[in-house]
Amino acid sequence: MSNLLLLIPIALFLGLLGLGAFLWSLRSGQFDDMEGAANRILFDDDDVTPPGNSKKFHQGDS
Amino acid sequence: MNVALQPCRHCGEPVTAMSPAAPDFCCAGCAGAFELLGEMGLTSYYNRRAFDPKVRALRPDEDEIASFDFTELASTDTEGHHHLNLMVDGIHCAACVWLIETLLQRNSAVLQARVNMTTRRLRLSWQGEVADIEDIIRPVMQMGYRLIPFDPAALEQATTSRNKELLRCLAVAGFAAGNVMLLSVSVWAGYFQGMGGATRDLFHWISALIALPAAAYAGLPFYRSAFGAIRNRRVNMDVPISLGVILALGMSLAQTIRGEPHAYFDSAITLLFFLLIGRYLDGRARGQARSAAEHLLSLNARSITVIEPDGTRRLIAPQKATPGMIVLAAAGERIGIDGKVIDGQSDVDTSIITGESIPVLTRPGTTVFAGTTNISAPLRIEVTATGGNTLLSEIVRLMENAEQGRARYVAIADRVAKAYAPVVHTLSLATFIGWWLIGGIGWQDALMNAIAVLIITCPCALALAVPVVQVIATGRLLRAGILVKSATALERLTKITGIIFDKTGTLTTGKPELVGEPQQDKLMLAASMAANSNHPLSRALVRAAGNVTPQTNVTEQAGLGLMMQGPAGPIRLGSRAFCDVAENADVPSDITGPELWLSEPGIAPTRFVFRDTMRSDAPEVIDTLRTRGFEMTLLSGDRESTVRQLAETLGITSWMARMSPTEKANHIQARADRGNHDLMVGDGINDAPALAAAHASMSPATAAEISQNAADIVFQGDRLGAVIEAIDVARKADRLVRQNFALSFAYNVITIPLAVSGFVTPLFAAIAMSSSSLIVIANALRLHAKSGKSDGVGIKPATTLSQQAGI
Numbered sequence: 065m066s067n068l069l070l071l072i073p074i075a076l077f078l079g080l081l082g083l084g085a086f087l088w089s090l091r092s093g094q095f096d097d098m099e100g101a102a103n104r105i106l107f108d109d110d111d112v113t114p115p116g117n118s119k120k121f122h123q124g125d126s
Numbered sequence: 127m128n129v130a131l132q133p134c135r136h137c138g139e140p141v142t143a144m145s146p147a148a149p150d151f152c153c154a155g156c157a158g159a160f161e162l163l164g165e166m167g168l169t170s171y172y173n174r175r176a177f178d179p180k181v182r183a184l185r186p187d188e189d190e191i192a193s194f195d196f197t198e199l200a201s202t203d204t205e206g207h208h209h210l211n212l213m214v215d216g217i218h219c220a221a222c223v224w225l226i227e228t229l230l231q232r233n234s235a236v237l238q239a240r241v242n243m244t245t246r247r248l249r250l251s252w253q254g255e256v257a258d259i260e261d262i263i264r265p266v267m268q269m270g271y272r273l274i275p276f277d278p279a280a281l282e283q284a285t286t287s288r289n290k291e292l293l294r295c296l297a298v299a300g301f302a303a304g305n306v307m308l309l310s311v312s313v314w315a316g317y318f319q320g321m322g323g324a325t326r327d328l329f330h331w332i333s334a335l336i337a338l339p340a341a342a343y344a345g346l347p348f349y350r351s352a353f354g355a356i357r358n359r360r361v362n363m364d365v366p367i368s369l370g371v372i373l374a375l376g377m378s379l380a381q382t383i384r385g386e387p388h389a390y391f392d393s394a395i396t397l398l399f400f401l402l403i404g405r406y407l408d409g410r411a412r413g414q415a416r417s418a419a420e421h422l423l424s425l426n427a428r429s430i431t432v433i434e435p436d437g438t439r440r441l442i443a444p445q446k447a448t449p450g451m452i453v454l455a456a457a458g459e460r461i462g463i464d465g466k467v468i469d470g471q472s473d474v475d476t477s478i479i480t481g482e483s484i485p486v487l488t489r490p491g492t493t494v495f496a497g498t499t500n501i502s503a504p505l506r507i508e509v510t511a512t513g514g515n516t517l518l519s520e521i522v523r524l525m526e527n528a529e530q531g532r533a534r535y536v537a538i539a540d541r542v543a544k545a546y547a548p549v550v551h552t553l554s555l556a557t558f559i560g561w562w563l564i565g566g567i568g569w570q571d572a573l574m575n576a577i578a579v580l581i582i583t584c585p586c587a588l589a590l591a592v593p594v595v596q597v598i599a600t601g602r603l604l605r606a607g608i609l610v611k612s613a614t615a616l617e618r619l620t621k622i623t624g625i626i627f628d629k630t631g632t633l634t635t636g637k638p639e640l641v642g643e644p645q646q647d648k649l650m651l652a653a654s655m656a657a658n659s660n661h662p663l664s665r666a667l668v669r670a671a672g673n674v675t676p677q678t679n680v681t682e683q684a685g686l687g688l689m690m691q692g693p694a695g696p697i698r699l700g701s702r703a704f705c706d707v708a709e710n711a712d713v714p715s716d717i718t719g720p721e722l723w724l725s726e727p728g729i730a731p732t733r734f735v736f737r738d739t740m741r742s743d744a745p746e747v748i749d750t751l752r753t754r755g756f757e758m759t760l761l762s763g764d765r766e767s768t769v770r771q772l773a774e775t776l777g778i779t780s781w782m783a784r785m786s787p788t789e790k791a792n793h794i795q796a797r798a799d800r801g802n803h804d805l806m807v808g809d810g811i812n813d814a815p816a817l818a819a820a821h822a823s824m825s826p827a828t829a830a831e832i833s834q835n836a837a838d839i840v841f842q843g844d845r846l847g848a849v850i851e852a853i854d855v856a857r858k859a860d861r862l863v864r865q866n867f868a869l870s871f872a873y874n875v876i877t878i879p880l881a882v883s884g885f886v887t888p889l890f891a892a893i894a895m896s897s898s899s900l901i902v903i904a905n906a907l908r909l910h911a912k913s914g915k916s917d918g919v920g921i922k923p924a925t926t927l928s929q930q931a932g933i
Contacts, residue, residue: 068325072332076305083301090293100243103220 136160137184137270138177155186159269166265168228175221182216184270194429195441196259199275207237208256212248212263213424214241215272222271229265236262245417248273276424285413292406295344299399302340303392306333310392314889323385330382330389337391338375344398345371347405363543363589366550370580371398377577388574390581393891397586400899408593408613411600415609419840422827430462431455433506444496451509455500458660461507464516467492469506471683473661475499478810478830479517481630481763481785483638483738484720485662497811497830501660502682518832521787521814525836528791528819537614539592542867546588554579557882575884582881582891583874587898591866594906599859602909607827607842608852615838618822619856621803625751625849626794626820628808629762629769631828633744633776635844636809638662638720638736640670648732652724655680655688655699663722664688664699666736687722695727707731740772747846748776757802761785761793763812791815807849809833824849858909866902873898 089095132149134141136156141149151157163169200210217223223241230239230250235258238251252262263273309329316326345368352364371394378389429441431454439454444462447453455461457472473485476498485501488494494507495517511517536544558576562569600610610616627633644652653671656664658680668674680690687700698705705723725731752758760781762769769783782793794804794816806813806820809829817823817836825837834840841848877894880886 072309075308076336079301079305083297086297087294090290090297095293097242097244100220100223100241103223103243106220107224 135172139183139185153185155268155270156184159184159186162265162268166229166232168225171221171225174224176219178218181218182272184216184218186268186270194275195443196263196275197256198443199277200256200259202256207251207253208259209249209251210259211276211278212250213274213276213421214246214248215274215425216270217241217243217246225269226266226271229269230262232265233262246421247276272425274424285409285416289406289409289413292347292402292409295347296399296402296406298340299344299395299402302336302344303395303399306337306392306395309333310888310892313389317387317889326387327382327385330378330391333389333391334379334382337395338379341371341375341395341398344395344402348398348401360540361544361547362540366543366547366583367397367401367589369551370394370583373577374581377574381574388888390888390891393581393888393895396892397895400586400895401589404590404593404597407597411597411604412610412613415600415604416611418604419609419611419834422840422842423831423834428460428462445512447509447512449509449512453507453509455505455507457500457503460497460499461494461505462496463507463509464495464511464518465493465507465509467494467505468508470504472503472505473501474505475501475662477630477636479763479812481628481810481812483630483634483636483764483768501662518811521811521832524787524791524815525818525832528795528815535614535618537592538617538863539589542588550580550583553583553878553882560882561884575882578884578886578891579878579881582877582886582894586895587870587873587902588867590899590902591870592863594903595859595862595866595909598906598909599855603839603852603855606848606851608848609840609842610838610852611840612838615822616852616856616859618803618838619805619853620860622756622805622822622853624757624759624797624802624804626759626761626804626806626808626816627778628806628810628813628816629760629764629772630738631809632807632813632826633760633772633846634738634740636738636828638666639739640666641735641737644732644734648724649734650674651697651726652699652722652732652734655690655697658682659688663720663734663736667722667734692726697727698725699723705731738768738772740775741844741846743845743847745776747850748778750850752777759804761790761816763787763790763810785812787812787815791819794819805849805853824852855909862906862909866905869901869905870898873901 094101132141133139134152134156135150136159137152139152141152151160163171196210200208202208214226217226220243223243226241226248227239230236233252235252235254236250237253239248241248250259250262252258266273309332313321313326313329315321348364348371349368351362352368355362355365374390374394378391378394381387381389428444430444430447432440432442432447433452433454434440447463452468453463453465461474467488467490469490471487471489474488474492474494475485476495477483478497478499479495486492488505493510494500494505497518554576557579558572561567561572561575565572596613596616599616603610630636649667649671653667653674654677656667657674657676659665659682677690680688682688683700683704687698687704689699690697699722702721702723705725707723707725720736722734722736723731724734748758758778758780760769760773760776760778762781762783763785764783766783769781773779773781785793790813794806797804798819798821803821806816806823807825808814808817808823809825811830811832813825814830814832814836817825817833822839823837824839824841825833827834827840827842829837829840839852841852873894877886880890
C-alpha cells in the first residue's frame with residue numbers, strides 16, 4: 065500500500081501540471097485563432113518574422 | 127457578345143475586352159497590385175492561394191485608403207508603441223494571412239502584425255509616428271483587402287470573457303473529475319475486493335481535497351446564475367444544479383468525516399464537468415454567430431468627410447459630428463448624418479428608411495437622413511441633428527419600447543426547471559420525513575436518503591437537453607449562412623403562426639431591373655449614356671444591355687436625367703418631363719413602375735420600364751410557407767401601387783402600404799395582443815421597431831445596421847429560403863428538446879423510487895448520470911445527421927463564414 069503514497073501525489077502533480085499548462089496557453093491567447101494556428105505551420109518562417117524583433121506579444125487587451 | 131478572356135491574374139475576376147489593363151488584368155488596380163508583389167518578391171502568393179468564391183474578390187479600390195481616420199482608434203503604450211485593431215475583408219485562405227502579415231512586416235516600423243483567421247481581425251503594433259499607419263497599411267489596401275479600424279472594447283468583449291471563464295472552469299472541472307474518478311473507481315472496486323476502511327477513508331479525503339476547491343471554482347457560473355434567479359424570486363435550471371452539487375459535496379464530506387462507505391464527490395464534480403461542456407459549446411456557437419454578424423456590420427462602417435471653414439477636409443467618425451458642421455457626401459456614398467442639403471442637387475436612395483424603391487430628388491433645403499445613399503452628384507450637407515435628436519435614435523427609442531414584450535419570454539429550460547424544482551425538493555423532504563418518522567431510522571441516515579434523492583434527480587440530462595440541441599442547430603444554420611444571435615430565437619421561432627414581410631430589400635432585391643423587350647439599338651444607345659451615371663435605373667439599363675462602351679460627352683442633371691449632343695441634336699435620357707413627353711402620352715398601361723425615357727431629335731421617344739425584382743426564390747418560398755399554414759402579411763413604406771402589384775404576384779392577400787415605422791410596430795403589437803405570434807422579416811431602418819416588437823425576427827445581411835442588431839437571426843445570401851430553413855431547423859430542434867426532456871423524465875421515473883427507498887450507491891449514481899447524459903447527447907446528434915436532407919426550398923449552403931462553423 066505504501067506505493068500509493070507515492071503514486072497518488074505523482075498522479076496529482078502531473079494532472080496539475082497539465083491543468084496549469086492549459087490555463088497558461090489559454091491566457092496567452094493560443095486558443096484565440098484555431099483555424100489560423102492550423103494553417104500557420106505551413107508558412108515559411110523566414111518570410112514572416114522580421115529580423116531583430118523579439119518583443120513578446122500579448123493578444124489579450126486586459 | 128462578351129468574349130471570354132483569361133481571368134484576371136490578380137483577383138481572378140473575369141477580364142473583358144473593355145478592361146483598361148486587358149488581357150491580363152481586369153483593372154489598373156489589379157495590374158498595380160501584381161506589379162507591387164513582383165517588386166517585393168512575393169509572387170509565390172499566387173501559387174499558394176486558393177480562391178474562396180464566397181469572399182469578395184481582391185479588387186483594389188483607390189478611394190478606400192482615404193475613407194477612414196486610422197489614427198483615431200490607435201492606442202499608444204508607455205514605450206511609445208502604437209497598437210490598432212482592424213477588421214480585414216477579403217481573406218480567402220491562409221495564403222492571404224501570410225501575404226498580409228508579410229507585407230506589413232516588410233515595413234521596419236512594424237513591431238507585430240498578426241491576423242486572426244477565425245475572426246478575420248488584424249492586430250497591428252508599430253513604432254514611430256501614429257500617422258505612419260496610412261503608409262504602413264497602404265500596400266495591403268493596394269492588394270485589394272479592405273481594412274476597417276474597430277474598437278475591441280465596443281465589440282462583444284463581455285461574451286468573449288464569459289466564454290473564457292467557462293473554458294477555465296471546464297479545465298478545472300475536467301482535471302478534478304479525472305482525478306476523483308481515478309480514486310472513486312478504486313473505491314468501487316474495493317466494495318467487491320474488500321478494501322480496508324482506512325484506505326477507503328484516505329481515498330475519500332483525497333477526493334474531498336480535490337473536489338471541494340475545484341467545485342467551488344468551477345461551479346461559480348452556476349452558483350452566480352442561481353443566486354441571481356432566487357434574488358429575483360424566480361427559479362431557473364441553475365437552482366437545482368447548484369443545490370444538488372452543494373448538498374452532494376456537503377453530505378459526502380460529512381460521510382467522510384464519519385468514516386462511512388458512501389461519498390459522492392465524483393458525481394458532483396462530473397456533473398459540473400458535463401454541464402460546463404454543454405454550456406461552453408453553447409456559448410461558443412452563439413459567440414461565433416455573433417462575431418460573424420459583427421464582422422458583417424463593421425464592413426459597412428464609414429467615416430464622414432467634414433469640410434472645415436477654411437476649406438480643408440477631414441475624416442471623422444459619424445458620432446463625433448456636431449450641429450453646424452458641413453459634411454461632404456460624394457456620389458455613390460452613404461450619408462452618415464442627419465442634415466440639410468446646402469449645396470448640390472442629387473438623387474438620394476431612401477429605401478432603407480422609407481421602403482421607397484425610387485430615389486428621391488434632393489436640392490438645397492431638403493432634409494436627408496443617416497443611412498440613405500447619395501447617388502448622382504456630390505452634396506454638401508449641414509449637420510442639423512446629433513445624438514438623441516437623430517432619426518436613428520428616435521427609431522432606437524421606438525425599438526426599446528417594443529422590446530419589452532420579448533424580454534418577458536422565459537426559455538423552455540427555465541419553464542421546466544420551474545415545474546421540476548419544487549417537485550424534486552418536496553420529494554426529497556418527504557423522503558427525509560418518511561424515513562425518520564415512519565421508517566424509524568436515525569435522522570442522519572434519513573438525511574442521507576433524502577440527499578441521495580436530490581443527487582439522483584440532479585438534472586444532468588435535463589440541463590444538457592437544451593444546450594446540446596442548440597449547439598447543433600446553431601452550427602447547422604451557421605453553415606447555411608444563417609446567424610442565430612439570440613439564445614431563445616429558435617424556441618420562439620417554433621411558436622410563430624404568422625409571417626410579416628417587408629417589401630423593399632426583403633421580398634425584393636431592392637435593385638430595379640428592366641422589364642419588357644425594348645428595341646436593341648435603342649437599349650444600346652440608352653445604356654451607353656447610362657454607363658456614366660450611378661442612378662439605380664441607369665445601372666439597371668447597363669446591366670440589361672450587357673457589355674457597352676460608355677459615351678464620353680454625357681452630362682448629368684441630377685434628378686432629371688442625362689443629356690448628350692448627338693449628330694442631329696441633343697439626345698436625352700431621363701424622366702418624362704425631362705424628355706418633353708406629354709403626361710397623357712400613349713403608353714401600354716399594363717406595365718407600371720419607374721420609367722426612363724429616351725428622346726432623340728425627330729424620333730418618337732422610347733420608354734423603358736423598371737421593376738424592383740423579387741428575390742429569385744420568393745414565390746416558391748411564399749407558396750411553401752402558405753401551404754404550411756402560415757398567415758402572410760406584407761407591410762411596406764412604399765407607395766400603394768407598387769405594394770399591391772407585388773402582393774398580387776405573390777398571392778399575399780393581406781398587405782398595407784405607406785406604413786411608418788411606428789405603424790409597423792403598432793400593427794405587430796396589436797396582432798400580438800390578439801394572441802398572434804409573428805415572425806417579422808425586414809431590412810430597413812423603418813423595420814427596426816417592428817423587428818423588435820415581433821415574437822421572432824430575421825433580417826438579411828444587407829439590412830441596415832440597426833435592423834441587424836434588432837433581429838434575432840441574420841441571413842446571408844440572396845435567397846429568401848433561409849426563412850424556411852430557419853423555421854425547419856427550429857422545429858426539429860424543438861422536437862429533439864422535447865424528446866430529451868422526456869428521456870430525462872423517464873430516467874427519473876426509474877431512479878427516484880430506488881433513491882427514495884435508499885438503494886442508491888455512488889457507483890449507481892455515476893452510471894445512471896453518465897448514461898442518461900450520453901443518451902440525451904446522442905439524441906441531439908440526430909439533428910446533425912439529417913442535415914443532408916432539406917425539404918421545401920433548397921438552401922444554397924454558400925456563406926463567407928462557413929469555415930468558421932467548425933462545430
